[in-house]
Amino acid sequence: MAESAPVVRQAGERRAARIESLRALAALGVLVGHAWGWSHGFNGAAIYGSYHGRVLLSGGFGVFLFFALSGYLLYLPFARGVFGDREPVRLGRYAANRALRILPLYYVVIAVYLALASHAVQSQWWRYVFFLQNFSGVTVNKVDPPVWSLIVEVQFYILLPLFAWLVAKTARRSLGSATAIVATFGVAAFVLRFATVTHPQDVSAVWRYSLPATCVFFFPGFLLAHLRVYLDRREPRWTTQPFVGSSSVWFLAGVGAWLVVAYRYDLDIAMLISSALFLGACALPLRQGRIVKLLDGRIIAGLGAASYSLYLWHGPIIERLSKQSWMPGGFVPLLVVGLVVCCTIAVVSFRIIESPFLRLRRSWSSSRLPADPAVVPFPDAPAMGTPAVEPTA
Numbered sequence: 001m002a003e004s005a006p007v008v009r010q011a012g013e014r015r016a017a018r019i020e021s022l023r024a025l026a027a028l029g030v031l032v033g034h035a036w037g038w039s040h041g042f043n044g045a046a047i048y049g050s051y052h053g054r055v056l057l058s059g060g061f062g063v064f065l066f067f068a069l070s071g072y073l074l075y076l077p078f079a080r081g082v083f084g085d086r087e088p089v090r091l092g093r094y095a096a097n098r099a100l101r102i103l104p105l106y107y108v109v110i111a112v113y114l115a116l117a118s119h120a121v122q123s124q125w126w127r128y129v130f131f132l133q134n135f136s137g138v139t140v141n142k143v144d145p146p147v148w149s150l151i152v153e154v155q156f157y158i159l160l161p162l163f164a165w166l167v168a169k170t171a172r173r174s175l176g177s178a179t180a181i182v183a184t185f186g187v188a189a190f191v192l193r194f195a196t197v198t199h200p201q202d203v204s205a206v207w208r209y210s211l212p213a214t215c216v217f218f219f220p221g222f223l224l225a226h227l228r229v230y231l232d233r234r235e236p237r238w239t240t241q242p243f244v245g246s247s248s249v250w251f252l253a254g255v256g257a258w259l260v261v262a263y264r265y266d267l268d269i270a271m272l273i274s275s276a277l278f279l280g281a282c283a284l285p286l287r288q289g290r291i292v293k294l295l296d297g298r299i300i301a302g303l304g305a306a307s308y309s310l311y312l313w314h315g316p317i318i319e320r321l322s323k324q325s326w327m328p329g330g331f332v333p334l335l336v337v338g339l340v341v342c343c344t345i346a347v348v349s350f351r352i353i354e355s356p357f358l359r360l361r362r363s364w365s366s367s368r369l370p371a372d373p374a375v376v377p378f379p380d381a382p383a384m385g386t387p388a389v390e391p392t393a
Contacts, residue, residue, distance in 0.1 A: 008301040011358035018282035019069070020304030021295035026066050027307040028339075029059030030146065031314050035338050038322035039331040051263065056331070058262040061271050063149045064217040066311075068275035070153055071221020072228075072283060078164035079225045083175040084232055091161055098157045100357045101308075106150065108353055109312045113144045116316075131155075140205045146315045148209040155211045156218060179226045186219035190269065198266055216269075220276035224283065231285055239286055248289025250281035303343065309354060310346035317342055 007014040036056040040046035047053050080086035110128050114121070124139045126132075133139035134151045141148055171178035193216050197203055207213055231239070239245045254277030261270045281292050295301070303310070318338045321327055327334065 010305040011355040017301040018295040023307040024304035026062035029062030033060035035335040055262040064271040067217035068221040071218035076225040082168040189216035247281040247286040248291040254278040306346040306350035309349035314342040
């Protein structure tokens with residue numbers, strides 16, 4: 001039997017510490033990639049010329065890990081509601097959860113960075129208000145470049161209930177049939193990206209950063225959600241095996257797949273494997289090895305709780321720091337200063353902007369913390385021995 005996983009407090013709700021730590025690693029990976037790129041002015045020869053440089057820059061692929069996390073965490077309640085023994089997802093609560101999670105911080109960040117943007121971009125403010133910047137070459141990847149993935153996520157949030165309903169309706173409550181259907185959609189998404197993004201030389205930014213071109217990276221999460229529903233009912237022998245059932249083996253294999261992508265960026269599809277292995281190591285009831293247990297740490301899990309703030313704020317900050325005359329040249333100084341500045345801003349941003357809105361969800365959240373403070377003696381620390389709690393839809 002897999003061990004209980006520790007949890008961490010996030011604005012009055014319990015969250016699986018390892019999942020939050022995985023978010024932190026994804027956000028930090030993107031930050032490292034941007035620090036490496038801006039320390040060389042994003043000069044192609046300088047940043048791609050060596051393997052270690054491509055490894056550092058490949059931290060940007062952490063965005064695809066975010067997609068897999070969203071696919072798993074948000075689709076899992078739908079899958080459990082249809083194929084498991086949980087209540088169906090209430091769409092009103094789902095929409096409210098997503099709005100409280102995404103909108104307040106997004107509008108604050110965009111308002112700040114839009115005020116610093118050029119007049120040509122400022123005139124397109126309405127695209128940013130309505131999450132439409134990815135649909136125009138004038139605004140895509142402008143103001144706050146990392147936000148492109150959030151626009152894709154918002155589209156995913158809107159379409160997910162329809163996708164879940166379609167899978168459930170077609171599968172007729174058969175988990176095996178549903179898995180085959182999801183896998184078929186995944187293969188179609190794989191072929192679409194391979195044919196239009198992976199190999200073509202001239203790909204417009206509008207298409208490259210669109211939901212159709214990137215939706216394949218949500219599918220590892222979908223399939224792992226089905227596997228988790230299956231494991232809710234039974235414990236196959238493979239989950240306790242020394243090798244196949246080891247979370248550390250899964251995690252290390254994920255690192256290996258990521259390094260393959262760093263070696264050849266045109267194999268970015270290998271991030272499907274990497275994301276699935278990272279997420280499986282942290283979310284499935286496997287034998288808990290030492291490597292994954294490192295993700296139970298309070299600091300890394302706490303940073304994961306603030307990873308949304310870290311992700312949205314860091315891009316323009318790293319770029320501006322790289323252009324300051326007082327900054328020492330090179331990657332390491334930019335990374336160190338950038339980490340300190342961005343992580344500090346992220347924590348403050350989480351507490352001041354995100355937390356007040358996230359706390360509004362406690363009235364209906366199944367993962368809210370008990371009112372009795374004695375139940376949680378060390379606020380914000382992982383509560384050992386408590387079953388992991390998945391974020392509510």
